[in-house]
Amino acid sequence: MTNSSSADPRQHAPAAERNREPILDVLRKALPASGLVLEIASGSGEHVTHFAAALPGLEWQPSDPNADSRASIAAWTQHEQLTNVRAPLALDVERAPWGIDAAQAVVCINMIHISPWTATEALFDGAGRLLGSGGVLYLYGPYRRHGAHTAPSNEAFDQQLRNRNPAWGVRNMEAVVALGEAQGFKCGEPIGMPANNFSLVLTKR
Ligand SMILES: C[S@@+](CC[C@H](N)C(=O)[O-])C[C@H]1O[C@@H](n2cnc3c(N)ncnc32)[C@H](O)[C@@H]1O
Numbered sequence: 344m345t346n347s348s349s350a351d352p353r354q355h356a357p358a359a360e361r362n363r364e365p366i367l368d369v370l371r372k373a374l375p376a377s378g379l380v381l382e383i384a385s386g387s388g389e390h391v392t393h394f395a396a397a398l399p400g401l402e403w404q405p406s407d408p409n410a411d412s413r414a415s416i417a418a419w420t421q422h423e424q425l426t427n428v429r430a431p432l433a434l435d436v437e438r439a440p441w442g443i444d445a446a447q448a449v450v451c452i453n454m455i456h457i458s459p460w461t462a463t464e465a466l467f468d469g470a471g472r473l474l475g476s477g478g479v480l481y482l483y484g485p486y487r488r489h490g491a492h493t494a495p496s497n498e499a500f501d502q503q504l505r506n507r508n509p510a511w512g513v514r515n516m517e518a519v520v521a522l523g524e525a526q527g528f529k530c531g532e533p534i535g536m537p538a539n540n541f542s543l544v545l546t547k548r
Pocket residue numbers: 356358359383384385386387390407408409412434435436437451452453454457458462
């Protein structure tokens with residue numbers, strides 16, 4: 344992650360630049376044509392601004408617990424002159440209230456392996472309360488499948504994460520889907536994405 348300059352709070356995440364187009368392809372099919380989309384863990388804000396420009400019928404609510412990320416999100420929104428992106432919320436999924444009562448969809452990219460499992464539980468709990476029947480929860484990231492890594496690079500990444508924080512780590516997809524089912528979500532077929540990642544589209548029953 345890099346900043347444009349000391350005076351410009353916009354951050355650049357090279358991975359976000361690489362994966363935003365393949366993710367957008369999935370979102371075009373998964374999201375409704377109109378309504379409010381809450382993005383959890385927006386990071387630099389490059390995803391939400393890209394999606395908002397491409398899908399102008401939707402209103403976007405970015406969020407992140409990190410103040411520098413929120414400054415970056417607001418600066419990208421202003422830079423891109425987007426009118427369908429709200430000011431970022433200081434939202435930590437583990438802390439209630441979230442500051443938003445309802446949304447038609449929730450998007451969460453690359454958070455659940457870089458936070459404790461309790462954050463994934465809180466994500467499903469909060470999303471379940473925000474979304475009505477038919478509402479979509481979109482997850483993107485690396486996953487183990489049936490306990491096994493899907494690539495050596497993911498295994499090395501998992502080890503790096505656990506070295507940084509033993510509570511972090513690449514999650515087992517089946518455990519995430521089972522948690523979603525228990526919270527009232529039905530998960531569609533996992534969608535393989537570039538660089539050994541997956542999209543999961545879960546629909547609230
Ligand atoms: C690897 S970054 C991903 C950022 C962005 N979604 C992307 O893919 O470029 C992980 C993000 O998760 C956020 N995060 C970590 N724990 C969180 C929590 N408990 N609630 C909400 N966001 C959290 C961090 O602040 C960070 O912005």
